[in-house]
Amino acid sequence: MITFLLRRLVLLIPTLIGVAIVTFFLIRVMPGDPVVVKLRADGAAVTQETIDAERKRLGLDKPISAQFVDYMVGLSRGDLGNSLWTGQPVLKEIAIRFPVSLQVAIMATIIALLISIPLGILSAVYRDTWIDYVVRILAVSGLAIPSFWLGMLMIMALLAWKNWLPPIGYVSFFQDPIANLQVTIMPALSVGYRYAAISTRMMRSALLEVLREDYIRTARAKGLFQSLVVRRHALRNALLPVVTVVGLEFAFLIGGLVVTEQVFNLNGIGKLFVDATTRGDFNLIQGLVLLIAVIFILVNLMVDLLYGVLDPRIRVS
Amino acid sequence: MKSLFKTEYAVALALGMLVAAPTAEAQTPKKGGILNFAVVAEPPTNDCHATTTFATLHPVRPHYNGLLKFAGDVNTKVEIKGDLAQSFQVSPDGLTYTFKLHPNVKFHNGTSFSSADIKATYERIINPPAGIVSARKALHADITAIDTPDATTVVFKLKAPNASMLNNFASPFNCVYSSAKLMEDPKYPEKDPMGTGPFVYSNYVRGSTWESKRFDAYFETGKPYLDGYKAIFVKANAVVPGIQGGQFDVEFRGRTPKERDQLVDAMKDQVTVLEGPWTTSLLLTFNTKKKPFDDIRVRQALSMAVDRWGGSTPLSKISMLKFVGGLTRTGSEWALPEAELTAIPGYGKDAAKAREEAKKLLAAAGVTNLKVKLVNRNIAEPYTPGGIFVVSEWKKIGVETEHLQLENKSYFDAQSTGEFDATLEFISDFVDDPSQQFVKFYSASKSPVNMSGAEDPELDALFAKQATTLDPVERRKITHAFEKRALTQSYSMMLYWWQRIVVMNKRVKGWELHASHFTGQDLSNVWLDQ
Numbered sequence: 032m033i034t035f036l037l038r039r040l041v042l043l044i045p046t047l048i049g050v051a052i053v054t055f056f057l058i059r060v061m062p063g064d065p066v067v068v069k070l071r072a073d074g075a076a077v078t079q080e081t082i083d084a085e086r087k088r089l090g091l092d093k094p095i096s097a098q099f100v101d102y103m104v105g106l107s108r109g110d111l112g113n114s115l116w117t118g119q120p121v122l123k124e125i126a127i128r129f130p131v132s133l134q135v136a137i138m139a140t141i142i143a144l145l146i147s148i149p150l151g152i153l154s155a156v157y158r159d160t161w162i163d164y165v166v167r168i169l170a171v172s173g174l175a176i177p178s179f180w181l182g183m184l185m186i187m188a189l190l191a192w193k194n195w196l197p198p199i200g201y202v203s204f205f206q207d208p209i210a211n212l213q214v215t216i217m218p219a220l221s222v223g224y225r226y227a228a229i230s231t232r233m234m235r236s237a238l239l240e241v242l243r244e245d246y247i248r249t250a251r252a253k254g255l256f257q258s259l260v261v262r263r264h265a266l267r268n269a270l271l272p273v274v275t276v277v278g279l280e281f282a283f284l285i286g287g288l289v290v291t292e293q294v295f296n297l298n299g300i301g302k303l304f305v306d307a308t309t310r311g312d313f314n315l316i317q318g319l320v321l322l323i324a325v326i327f328i329l330v331n332l333m334v335d336l337l338y339g340v341l342d343p344r345i346r347v348s
Numbered sequence: 349m350k351s352l353f354k355t356e357y358a359v360a361l362a363l364g365m366l367v368a369a370p371t372a373e374a375q376t377p378k379k380g381g382i383l384n385f386a387v388v389a390e391p392p393t394n395d396c397h398a399t400t401t402f403a404t405l406h407p408v409r410p411h412y413n414g415l416l417k418f419a420g421d422v423n424t425k426v427e428i429k430g431d432l433a434q435s436f437q438v439s440p441d442g443l444t445y446t447f448k449l450h451p452n453v454k455f456h457n458g459t460s461f462s463s464a465d466i467k468a469t470y471e472r473i474i475n476p477p478a479g480i481v482s483a484r485k486a487l488h489a490d491i492t493a494i495d496t497p498d499a500t501t502v503v504f505k506l507k508a509p510n511a512s513m514l515n516n517f518a519s520p521f522n523c524v525y526s527s528a529k530l531m532e533d534p535k536y537p538e539k540d541p542m543g544t545g546p547f548v549y550s551n552y553v554r555g556s557t558w559e560s561k562r563f564d565a566y567f568e569t570g571k572p573y574l575d576g577y578k579a580i581f582v583k584a585n586a587v588v589p590g591i592q593g594g595q596f597d598v599e600f601r602g603r604t605p606k607e608r609d610q611l612v613d614a615m616k617d618q619v620t621v622l623e624g625p626w627t628t629s630l631l632l633t634f635n636t637k638k639k640p641f642d643d644i645r646v647r648q649a650l651s652m653a654v655d656r657w658g659g660s661t662p663l664s665k666i667s668m669l670k671f672v673g674g675l676t677r678t679g680s681e682w683a684l685p686e687a688e689l690t691a692i693p694g695y696g697k698d699a700a701k702a703r704e705e706a707k708k709l710l711a712a713a714g715v716t717n718l719k720v721k722l723v724n725r726n727i728a729e730p731y732t733p734g735g736i737f738v739v740s741e742w743k744k745i746g747v748e749t750e751h752l753q754l755e756n757k758s759y760f761d762a763q764s765t766g767e768f769d770a771t772l773e774f775i776s777d778f779v780d781d782p783s784q785q786f787v788k789f790y791s792a793s794k795s796p797v798n799m800s801g802a803e804d805p806e807l808d809a810l811f812a813k814q815a816t817t818l819d820p821v822e823r824r825k826i827t828h829a830f831e832k833r834a835l836t837q838s839y840s841m842m843l844y845w846w847q848r849i850v851v852m853n854k855r856v857k858g859w860e861l862h863a864s865h866f867t868g869q870d871l872s873n874v875w876l877d878q
Contacts, residue, residue: 063757067764069392070483071797072756074628074776075400076787078486079796085398085481116392117554118538127554186589190614196593199580200557293583296590298555306390306555311757 050324054317065311112314121318131201132299136284142223151234173228179290182221218295233276237269278334286323381876383577384596388584395537396523398481407558407579410871412523412543422624422863428518442509442818449500453567456548463496468527477534487516509816512783520867546572546872573875598852601865611851622861626848628776630734633840637801645713647838649706651694654741667733670847674831680780692835706745719748723768726753763799778866782827783815789834800839
């Protein structure tokens, strides 16, 4: 197990180097000068001298090859460079936003699991009954309704009925749990519903498949209760594809809540990504892509480890 | 100007909302409270000297003072007043500016302010040290010496008369920094904003909020009124629900008519609406390096096809676009009189006649089936309605348009590489000053922001002449000549000047609407009626 873990962690390094190289050159192929955007976007008639001075200050006057060497040397020391927009270290910019996105992702995952596992089981066990139909309608609705739109509806409902909106500004859960939940619960619910819909459908189809297996028929033939058959024999195997989906979705949520974060004014990674792209903030984009790559790799690793926990055959192989 | 204000008032009453006239502010200010306001962009820097955006000024400017400032409401009169300067004097030849400074002014760290701080500040703007960017270095290039005969006197010497110099001294971007702190670290304003302003910086969470508290030792007795303020960085679409839901009281840059109506519908008399003209314009520039836009007849035809006067009313209901004008803001002291403006091809009021003339001009130029690649920004307001308006107007003379709305980086890239036939541009200045507002229109070889590529020595000469003419009447004659020449040549065509609409919670008092969203943001007069 430890060898497996170490091997996967070591593989992280070439993967990240590859991601860094591709990202570095791809974003520089895109047209446009971030300094012009920075200084002229608000209509100012700044001189070429000013633009050149800013480019020099940011190191953008150097040849691409020199910029690449600087970047890779910095990366080897764990330095992702400074944001071209704010001048602050990229790691600092990310560190401010990461807890927000991480918390919303964790809360959405908890909400999704709390909804999807029982509903998926019910839907599969009571297949083609009214229970199944209701669950399926809920699940299809969850897939059809974009999270950001659901979020907008929630905001409008709050405004219409209470003339109130949650405060802006993230406060740590450990500092002030109520203020923290006021800010994060609505985005977590709006994202969690879609997430639950995906997981419910996966849970249902996986369980239906498992329930058709021979060993389930054998268990039933032994006279076991349905609940025991599902809980003890079917559920573990049916959870494997659900774990995969949940893992991928969790990784996606950390960097992918682009619109939802804007709807709820959340100062998270998704919003930062959009801002960085709009401004052409090369260093920040590179840092964020690397972060998301690391998250996907680590989440995949955790999913692989969970497979082993759920199914001993995988652990052995 | 007076009639403008009356029109706004009538519109406001018809909508059933309260438009706060400056005279309505004659209440006794109350002390206390935190003002929460939204900023719809994030500061790229905290250094006033390096920035070009309101996103820095709105949260940062209340920590500082300038030498001079603009004061007054746009619908009555905005004028230059002393800020840290108690009084000022300009020599008859316009080469010496003497400022007498307020005594007993303190910086937030308790040190005393003196003329040395003004000298250090302006030297930083004129000759920024290594690693510092000064975005307005060129505006102050005429300053040759800064003398400080005593602690409360500062004298600026110029190499040539500069008609815009007082405006430049009143620039909201010229925050006065501490010379002692600058000597310790020239980058201190970026890291730890500290000035003599009415509010002391306390905290900044990037992407989220900027907080400050009252400076108790502020030199203006009794001010500021607020205990502090909190700037909240949000996307534009969050402003209306944010004000309605009580997350913040106001967004100072300006909202659309639709957003104003939404807020008035929802909050009725709990909001105050301030409206007026905006020193920001939307114009269309032709690429004169490309055929057939190198032909004045084609440019004039395309300008004449656009019925600015007919489009003004409908556009002003759905967008920020409103006032028909020339290169200087409609209603400003520099504006071309309407009679002179309407005599210029494309700016007349008879649209049908102008379009017939436009078709003849295109025919005379031998241009048929013209298709124009129009490069625009992918920002909805007011670029999308502005672009669509032009497309529909050109269609009326048989011109087809490929309307490309590009994100910021590609938009500016297309302009600088000349990858366009025509492009929608905007000008946004802190003051109505021809030397700033004409920068896009003199020869491209001299102007870094002239996207038309045109070379026009006549405009260059007029620009240079107006810049050094101190007599306003004489200067106005020259600027009118410049405008008429530039608009007739149609390298660029002015579409509309914007309207500025600020909607605020009724409890916010004492804030004055300026024609620029860059000025009037020190918040020293703002108070909360609570």
